[in-house]
Structures are given as structure tokens and as C-alpha cells.
Amino acid sequence: MIKYPHEDVYTLSVDEVLDAFQTDATAGISTAEAARRTQKFGANVYQAQQDKNIWLMIVQQFKSPIVYLLFFGAAVSLYFRDIVEAIAIGVVILVNALIGFLMELQARNSMKALREMDVIHSQVIRDGKVQEIPSEQLTPGDLVVLEAGDIIPGDGRLVEINQFQCDESSLTGESLPTEKNTAELPPKTALGDQFNMVFKGASVINGKGKAIITGIAAHTQLGKITSLVAGHKDSQTPLDKKLDALSQRLIWLTLVLTLLFAISGAIGGKSWVNILKTSIALAVAAFPEGLPIVATVALSYGMLQMARRHVIVKKLSSVETLGSTTVILTDKTGTLTENKIHVDTFAFPQESVKVHIEKSTLHFDDGAIVKSAENFEKLKLTGALCNNATVKSKGRSKKITGDPIEIALIHLADATDIPAAKLQQAYVRIGEIPFNSEAKIMGTLHKGPKAHFVAAKGSVEHLLEKCTRIQAGALINPLQNKEKNAVLKEAEKLSASGLRVLAFAYKEGGKPDKDDFLQDLIYIGCIGFVDPPRSDIKPSILSCRNAGIKIVMITGDHPMTALNIARQTGVVDQDDDTVIVGKDLPASKKITGKWEKMILETAVFARTTPEQKLDIASVFQKAGNIVAMTGDGVNDAPALKQADVGIAMGKRGTQVAKETASIVVKDDSFKSIVKAVAHGRVIFDNIQKFVIYLVSCNLSEIFIVTALGFAAPASSLVPLQILFLNMVTDVFPALALGLGDGDDLVMERPPRDPKQPIVSRKSWIAIASYAFVMTLAVIIAVFYCKLRLTTDAQVINNVAFLTLAFSQLFHVFNMASMQSGLLINEITKNKFVWLALVICTGLLVAVYAIPQLHKVMNLADLSGEAWAVSIIAGLIPLVVVQVYKIIARLVHAPS
Numbered sequence: 001m002i003k004y005p006h007e008d009v010y011t012l013s014v015d016e017v018l019d020a021f022q023t024d025a026t027a028g029i030s031t032a033e034a035a036r037r038t039q040k041f042g043a044n045v046y047q048a049q050q051d052k053n054i055w056l057m058i059v060q061q062f063k064s065p066i067v068y069l070l071f072f073g074a075a076v077s078l079y080f081r082d083i084v085e086a087i088a089i090g091v092v093i094l095v096n097a098l099i100g101f102l103m104e105l106q107a108r109n110s111m112k113a114l115r116e117m118d119v120i121h122s123q124v125i126r127d128g129k130v131q132e133i134p135s136e137q138l139t140p141g142d143l144v145v146l147e148a149g150d151i152i153p154g155d156g157r158l159v160e161i162n163q164f165q166c167d168e169s170s171l172t173g174e175s176l177p178t179e180k181n182t183a184e185l186p187p188k189t190a191l192g193d194q195f196n197m198v199f200k201g202a203s204v205i206n207g208k209g210k211a212i213i214t215g216i217a218a219h220t221q222l223g224k225i226t227s228l229v230a231g232h233k234d235s236q237t238p239l240d241k242k243l244d245a246l247s248q249r250l251i252w253l254t255l256v257l258t259l260l261f262a263i264s265g266a267i268g269g270k271s272w273v274n275i276l277k278t279s280i281a282l283a284v285a286a287f288p289e290g291l292p293i294v295a296t297v298a299l300s301y302g303m304l305q306m307a308r309r310h311v312i313v314k315k316l317s318s319v320e321t322l323g324s325t326t327v328i329l330t331d332k333t334g335t336l337t338e339n340k341i342h343v344d345t346f347a348f349p350q351e352s353v354k355v356h357i358e359k360s361t362l363h364f365d366d367g368a369i370v371k372s373a374e375n376f377e378k379l380k381l382t383g384a385l386c387n388n389a390t391v392k393s394k395g396r397s398k399k400i401t402g403d404p405i406e407i408a409l410i411h412l413a414d415a416t417d418i419p420a421a422k423l424q425q426a427y428v429r430i431g432e433i434p435f436n437s438e439a440k441i442m443g444t445l446h447k448g449p450k451a452h453f454v455a456a457k458g459s460v461e462h463l464l465e466k467c468t469r470i471q472a473g474a475l476i477n478p479l480q481n482k483e484k485n486a487v488l489k490e491a492e493k494l495s496a497s498g499l500r501v502l503a504f505a506y507k508e509g510g511k512p513d514k515d516d517f518l519q520d521l522i523y524i525g526c527i528g529f530v531d532p533p534r535s536d537i538k539p540s541i542l543s544c545r546n547a548g549i550k551i552v553m554i555t556g557d558h559p560m561t562a563l564n565i566a567r568q569t570g571v572v573d574q575d576d577d578t579v580i581v582g583k584d585l586p587a588s589k590k591i592t593g594k595w596e597k598m599i600l601e602t603a604v605f606a607r608t609t610p611e612q613k614l615d616i617a618s619v620f621q622k623a624g625n626i627v628a629m630t631g632d633g634v635n636d637a638p639a640l641k642q643a644d645v646g647i648a649m650g651k652r653g654t655q656v657a658k659e660t661a662s663i664v665v666k667d668d669s670f671k672s673i674v675k676a677v678a679h680g681r682v683i684f685d686n687i688q689k690f691v692i693y694l695v696s697c698n699l700s701e702i703f704i705v706t707a708l709g710f711a712a713p714a715s716s717l718v719p720l721q722i723l724f725l726n727m728v729t730d731v732f733p734a735l736a737l738g739l740g741d742g743d744d745l746v747m748e749r750p751p752r753d754p755k756q757p758i759v760s761r762k763s764w765i766a767i768a769s770y771a772f773v774m775t776l777a778v779i780i781a782v783f784y785c786k787l788r789l790t791t792d793a794q795v796i797n798n799v800a801f802l803t804l805a806f807s808q809l810f811h812v813f814n815m816a817s818m819q820s821g822l823l824i825n826e827i828t829k830n831k832f833v834w835l836a837l838v839i840c841t842g843l844l845v846a847v848y849a850i851p852q853l854h855k856v857m858n859l860a861d862l863s864g865e866a867w868a869v870s871i872i873a874g875l876i877p878l879v880v881v882q883v884y885k886i887i888a889r890l891v892h893a894p895s
Contacts, residue, residue: 004041004140005219009157010185010194017157021141021212025159028125028143037139044138044154044216061097089723122153125210142213148401150204155220156211158182158196163207163388163434165403166198169333171221171556177205177403179435190583191221192556192607206388206403242758243295246691257702294690294731298738302683310667311676312650318662320687321645323680324626325549326751328673329617329639331631332555332562334652335670336569337531341404343412344499345528346379347490348372349472349483356532362415371473378471378524382504383409384420385427386444386455391420405502405529427453431514441466443518454507454517460491460526463503467523476522491526498564499528531561533569540670541570548750549677552603552620554613554639556582559606566604582608588615596623613639624755630665630673632657647673674747682742684752689815690734691758692767697730697808699771704778704804712782714793718858721801724847729805729840733812736832770814773877774807781873785866794860799870802844802862806874809840814881818889822882 002021009017014025023029029037074089120135123145130145135153138144144156146164158164158180165177171191181195198204198211200220217223266272302319313319333339346353350372354365369376389402389410400407413420431445441458456463464487470479477483487503494501505521541551551571555562559579566572580602586595588611599619608616613629617639620627629636629643632652637660640646648661649668658664665672701722708716759767781803785796812833816825827833847853848862 009214010197011187013184014159014182017212023141023143023212027128029141031126034139041140043136045136058101061101120151138213140213144211146204147208148204148206152198152200152202154200154213155215156198156213158209158211161209164209165206166202167205168202171199246758294734294738297735298686301739306676309675310672312664314662318645320680320683322676323684325628326625327550327620327627329552329554329629331636332553332557332565334632335630336537337533341408341529342532343408343527344530348375348525349470357415360415374474375471375525378506379504380413382455382506384413384423385446386442386457433518445517451509452512456505456518456521457502460503463505466518467505467521470523494528496560498561499530501526501528536671538570540674543674543747547747554605554608562604562606572603578602579604579606581606582612585612610638614642617642678747681746685742686738686740690737692763693815694730694734696767696770700774703771703775715796728843729808732836732840736836739832740830773880777807777873777876778803781869798860798862799866802870803873806871807877809837810874810878
């Protein structure tokens with residue numbers, strides 16, 4: 001039986017491969033043998049990432065320190081038979097879970113819509129006959145037939161080829177097609193240089209071939225990358241970590257304050273019942289029950305806003321994480337570039353000209369061709385004739401398939417006065433010498449309108465050996481060593497700038513030998529080809545750099561090609577020539593000290609493997625960066641999962657990349673990513689505002705419960721009143737803050753320190769100050785009521801309750817930035833804030849108007865004066881804070 005998996009198949013000859021896999025070179029294997037091997041080795045499918053179970057999605061909505069504390073509060077309430085309070089807390093938990101679940105479900109359904117459902121079929125030779133079967137049924141040793149347009153169904157060793165080329169960009173990052181051959185290779189040959197192998201997921205773009213399937217499922221390169229993704233656990237997002245840290249701090253604050261009050265109450269001789277009830281009230285007051293709901297809704301709103309900008313967010317907290325990004329790791333091919341080959345430079349013997357094609361018209365960047373008009377005409381003709389790309393027309397549209405460089409040559413001819421199709425009709429092909437990896441030249445023989453015409457293209461060095469003359473404008477001169485050296489020097493210059501260079505030659509007239517017509521050619525010139533940057537990429541990258549975000553290119557492409565694109569797109573400056581090549585990077589465990597510093601200071605990485613992309617992402621994260629990774633290929637998937645936020649391209653992204661990423665950009669635009677970053681920053685600013693608002697309100701409740709617990713125990717706020725404040729007068733204004741439009745200059749400031757918590761030390765000082773002023777307002781109202789209105793404990797309790805409610809509602813206007821105006825600012829312009837105030841005021845009135853709620857909330861009928869005292873005292877925090885801001889602006893104003 002065969003040895004499987006077989007390592008280093010590329011080192012074997014064709015005969016050795018056939019013998020190792022016990023396959024006949026013409027008949028393949030038998031159907032019975034295929035069945036036996038399938039039973040032993042399994043089907044040709046890898047374990048794709050499964051959709052998260054709906055029940056698991058529901059359960060995960062409850063996994064949070066905040067929710068745990070709420071459950072504890074509900075349990076305590078049930079123990080003391082406070083059924084209404086327990087139900088209220090339960091509603092809070094369920095509403096938060098429902099919102100989070102619905103948002104994740106929407107994201108999952110969006111991903112389903114993106115999935116490619118087509119089943120790939122393959123042509124296989126079994127029992128000596130060509131059969132078409134689903135690729136899942138392939139087994140090691142199968143002999144498959146491959147031709148242009150096919151998706152490679154498994155890893156395989158080529159045993160027969162004819163002008164065979166593959167697009168392996170999704171696997172290696174190489175934008176140009178890979179020329180294949182059948183010769184054995186030395187051990188330790190890099191994946192991108194294994195020219196006698198084909199790999200699952202790549203596509204055939206030219207020629208025909210046969211291959212022995214040497215790897216299926218997990219034993220393919222695609223399967224290995226998928227296992228890297230599956231083996232890496234999802235990391236907690238920075239926002240999750242910050243909210244958890246805040247929750248734990250608030251939990252400890254709750255426990256400490258409750259314990260201190262209980263101890264002091266016991267020392268003071270208070271009854272245990274009173275101590276316990278007040279302690280429960282303190283615990284409820286200390287914790288902002290509305291925080292998880294507000295955070296979830298703010299992120300959900302951001303998620304919906306981003307969906308309108310063609311961005312699908314699969315995990316809520318990824319919205320904010322993208323906004324806190326300090327480093328974006330990006331692939332080159334298809335992300336920064338178009339993943340299409342274009343003509344870039346003509347290098348004729350007498351001049352070089354840069355060009356580009358826009359709207360099917362050829363444009364000369366350096367002015368028109370002056371000395372080489374004849375060369376240009378012959379170049380167009382040669383490129384159109386020495387060409388195997390096929391054009392399929394359907395109505396007004398046409399589709400060109402084949403080698404990307406040959407497609408670019410068709411576009412070149414079509415962008416001038418005579419389309420390629422007319423040239424090919426006028427010059428009928430009567431002979432062809434196909435390209436091969438040894439000669440590195442392709443030639444075609446044509447019967448032209450007046451005479452025979454030979455068209456040739458290939459590597460500069462090899463084609464020059466076939467040339468005896470050189471065309472210089474209207475003159476054709478002998479090709480001397482001096483001219484050869486000049487051509488080679490110019491070609492090297494183009495290659496050094498990151499271009500793929502091909503030389504062109506022709507011969508006209510005479511009666512050439514149909515089997516050997518590539519002799520005595522006339523050299524025309526070279527073309528430098530490029531996979532150009534996307535048109536919208538440079539402004540987007542400049543916006544990121546202005547925002548303090550480092551852009552790092554990681555690609556499997558050639559170092560000079562990568563550096564050239566990095567310069568053109570603005571990833572690096574024009575004088576920056578630093579590139580780290582994958583073969584020079586040490587293994588993961590050896591990346592320490594010097595290498596870590598080099599990686600952090602480098603913006604271009606070339607010839608990298610999927611494992612190395614993973615290592616690079618880890619180094620940046622270890623240095624304290626928030627890392628976003630963009631990509632579309634299979635080779636990007638491990639790093640997409642390792643990054644704090646992975647961003648896949650929706651149109652051209654592979655399924656593995658889209659399933660792995662936490663964000664999918666539907667329009668494949670880097671510009672959409674920049675907009676999403678800006679929106680993420682706005683969301684964090686909003687989160688910070690509502691957290692400060694909620695925590696300051698809850699801290700004021702702690703101060704008030706503590707003060708009244710000692711000074712007027714009979715008038716202290718009861719837990720259900722506090723819960724009402726936390727879920728009504730706190731939550732609606734906080735929600736409004738979370739839905740604000742933010743600052744227009746958000747992308748003109750550097751990213752915040754990733755280590756900085758949501759609530760900084762300065763913010764804690766502000767929170768304590770806000771809480772003190774609100775507490776002071778309530779104490780003033782209570783003492784005024786005791787001295788001037790009544791000594792009724794229930795009325796005093798109600799005045800305290802209303803004063804705190806109104807002070808919290810008015811407090812929302814204190815969340816405007818220090819630099820904003822008193823009347824016109826981001827808070828007063830937020831329509832949701834005004835809506836929240838109307839809703840909260842209406843709910844307060846409803847509580848007093850509905851008898852059942854009136855009784856449950858321990859409320860009494862109040863006089864007009866008591867209402868007036870509560871409202872006026874509630875304005876005190878707003879007046880005090882605004883006066884302070886005015887004074888602070890005057891003090892710090894420039895003289």
C-alpha cells in the first residue's frame with residue numbers, strides 16, 4: 001500500500017511519484033482502489049469553521065462579571081421576598097442578553113449570505129477513463145486532468161504539462177502567475193518555488209496538465225493553514241478587557257462600601273434588619289445595572305451604521321476595537337493592489353516611457369513617444385499575436401481569460417487604434433513554439449497580409465540570444481554587445497523598481513521553418529508590468545498615518561515588488577528601502593530582543609509564510625499595540641485570527657479568510673476600513689462619556705444612601721427606587737450619549753494609549769466631583785424640606801428621590817467637552833439626548849400617576865412646593881459644573 005502522507009514529494013521524479021502512489025501514468029487507479037483509499041484516508045474535505053450553536057450564542061450573552069453580580073442581586077432580593085425587585089433585575093439581564101444575541105445572529109446571517117455554496121467538480125482518470133466527480137471524492141494517488149479555469153482540488157505532483165500556469169496568489173501572495181514544470185527539485189525548496197507541484201485552492205490560468213493527488217483535506221497546504229486557524233483560540237478584545245476591569249473594580253467598591261457601612265452600623269447600634277436593607281440598597285446603588293445594556297446598544301448602533309458603509313461586523317466589540325487600532329497589518333495583493341497585471345513602462349532602445357490605461361484608452365505619463373513610434377507599433381502587434389489569452393464576448397461585455405500578462409497585452413492593443421482581435425484576424429497563426437521553463441521564450445508564426453510574421457516574447461536575457469538586429473525607430477541595425485548590455489541594464493533597472501519585465505522581438509518576410517522560426521530576430525523593446533495600487537488606497541493610508549496608525553505590509557511577493565508598491569501607496573517614504581524577507585526571519589521562539597525591535601521598526605515584509613504572518617502580528621501585540629489585520633487569501637487566515645480585529649475582503653476574499661475574520665468589508669475598499677476606524681473611535685469616545693455619566697450617577701447614589709442611612713434612616717432610598725433610577729434616569733440619557741455623532745476631527749489625533757482604561761485617573765476625579773455635587777444637591781433639598789415643609793419620613797424620602805432623579809437628568813449636559821460652548825455643543829446637538837429627557841420625565845410622572853407603581857415605589861402625594869424644591873435643587877450640579885468650566889476656560893485662555 002502507498003505511504004501517505006508522503007513528505008517532500010517535489011523531490012521525486014515523475015516515475016518515482018507514480019511508483020510511490022502506485023498509479024498508472026495513463027489509466028490512473030481503479031474505482032475499487034479509489035474506494036479502498038477513501039475508506040482509509042477519508043474524504044477530501046477539511047473541517048470548515050462551524051456556525052456557533054444558537055444556544056451557545058445565548059449562553060455567552062450571560063458570561064460577564066456585570067451579569068453575575070446582577071444575578072446575585074436578584075437572588076438576594078428573592079431571599080428577602082422582594083419579588084418586584086427581583087423581577088426588575090431579571091428584566092435588565094434579559095434585555096441585555098436579547099440585544100447582544102440579535103446583533104450576533106444578524107452578523108451570522110450576513111456571513112451565510114456571503115458563503116460560496118458551489119460544489120467544485122474535478123476531472124479524474126480512473127480505470128483508464130476520464131470521469132467528472134465532486135472534488136470531495138478524490139483520494140491520494142488519483143490522476144487528475146487540469147486545464148485553464150479549473151480550481152485545484154488537492155495538492156498534487158505534476159506529471160505532464162503543456163504551457164501550464166497557476167494563480168497561487170491566495171496561498172503565497174504572489175500576484176503574477178507561477179510557471180510550472182515536471183522536473184524534480186532539491187530538498188527544502190520554498191513553497192513558492194515548488195514549480196512541479198499544484199496546491200488545493202489555487203487556479204489554473206493557462207495550459208493543460210495532469211497531476212497525481214499527493215495530499216487531500218488536512219494534508220494539503222490549505223488544510224495546514226486551516227488547522228493553524230482552528231488551533232488558535234479567539235482572544236478577548238481590548239474593550240471586553242476594559243469593561244471587565246471596570247466591572248471588577250466596581251464589584252470591589254460595592255463590597256468594600258457595603259462592608260464598611262455594615263460594620264459602622266453595627267458599632268452604632270443599628271438593627272440588623274435596617275443594616276441589611278441599607279446594605280442591599282448600597283449594593284444596588286454601587287453597580288450601574290444599565291452599563292451592559294448601554295454598551296451593547298451603542299456597539300449595536302455602531303454595527304448597523306457600519307453595515308451601511310459596506311462593513312459586516314461579526315462580533316459587537318470589534319466595532320470599538322477597530323477604532324482603538326494602533327497598527328494595521330495588510331496584505332499587498334488584492335488589498336493594496338488590484339490583483340490585475342497592467343502595462344506600466346515601455347523600454348525601447350532610444351527611450352523609456354511610463355504609461356497607464358484608463359477607461360480603455362492608453363495614456364502616456366511622460367509625454368508622447370518621440371523616437372520610437374515604429375517600435376511601439378511593432379510592440380503592440382507582437383504582444384497581440386504572441387498571445388494565448390481567449391476573449392469571450394457576450395453582448396456588449398467581454399471576458400478575457402488566460403495568463404494575466406497576456407491579458408494585459410490584449411488590453412494594450414484594445415486601448416489603441418486597432419484592437420487585438422482585428423490584428424489576430426489579419427495575421428493568421430500557422431505555427432507556435434510554446435513557452436517552457438528552460439527556453440523561457442514563446443514564439444508564434446503568422447501568415448500576414450503581405451508576408452510571414454514571427455512574434456516572440458520572453459525573458460530579456462534569453463530572447464536577446466535569438467536576436468541579431470535591433471530596431472531603433474525607423475532604422476534596423478545589427479545588435480552589438482554594447483546595445484545588448486544597454487538593454488540588460490535597463491531591464492535590471494525596471495526589475496529593481498518592482499516590475500515584471502518581458503522582452504519582445506519579431507521577424508518579417510521570408511519563408512521561415514515552421515518548427516524552428518525563432519532565429520535571426522529583431523529586438524523591439526521591453527515592457528515592465530505591474531500589479532498597480534488601487535486608486536483609492538493612497539489617501540486612505542495617508543489618513544491612517546495622520547491618525548497615528550502604523551501601516552505594515554506583509555506579503556508573499558518579491559521584496560522589490562513589495563517595496564515599490566509600499567512607496568507608491570505611502571506605506572513607506574520614497575527613501576525607505578527596509579524590507580525583511582521571510583527566509584531571514586527566525587523561528588517563533590527565537591524572535592526576541594534584536595529581532596523584535598527590527599520587526600517593530602519595519603513596514604514591509606516579503607516572501608512570508610502564514611506562520612510568519614502570525615509571528616509578526618504576535619510581536620506587535622506583545623509590544624502593547626492593538627493590531628488589525630486585513631487580507632483576502634488563505635495565507636492570511638491565521639494572522640486574521642491572531643489579530644485583535646481581523647478584516648477580510650468580501651468580494652475576492654477566500655471563504656477561510658471571511659470565516660476567520662471578525663469584520664468583512666463587502667466592497668473590498670480600504671477606504672471603508674478607514675471610515676470604520678473613524679467610527680470605532682467615535683464609539684469609544686461615546687462609551688467613555690456614558691461610562692463616566694453612569695458611574696458618577698451611581699457613586700452619588702452610594703454617597704446619598706450612606707449619608708441618609710446615618711442621618712435619616714427612615715427616609716433612606718429603598719432598593720427599588722435606586723433600581724428605577726439606574727434603569728430609567730441613568731440608562732436613557734446614557735443611551736443618548738452612546739448614539740452621538742462624535743467629533744469631525746477624530747482621525748486627526750493619534751490613537752489613545754491601548755493600556756489606558758476606559759476610566760482614567762483624571763476621569764475618576766471628575767466622577768467623584770460630579771457625585772459629590774449631586775449628593776450635595778440632595779442633602780440641601782432634604783434639609784430644606786425638614787426645616788420648611790415637613791418631618792414626614794416618606795415625603796423626605798420622595799424629595800430625595802426626585803432631587804436625585806432630576807440632578808441625574810440635568811447632569812447629562814455636563815458630559816460636553818471642556819472646549820465646547822455652553823449652549824451649542826455635541827450634547828445639545830444630539831437629538832437623542834432631548835428624546836431621552838422627554839421619556840424620563842414622562843416616566844417619572846407616570847410613576848406618580850399610576851397607583852400600583854405609586855405603592856410599590858414607596859411614594860407619597862407631594863405638594864407643588866416639594867416638586868419645585870426637587871427640580872430647583874436638581875439644577876445645582878448643572879449650574880456648578882458649567883460655572884467651573886467657564887472659569888477654567890477663562891483661566892487657560894491664551895493672553
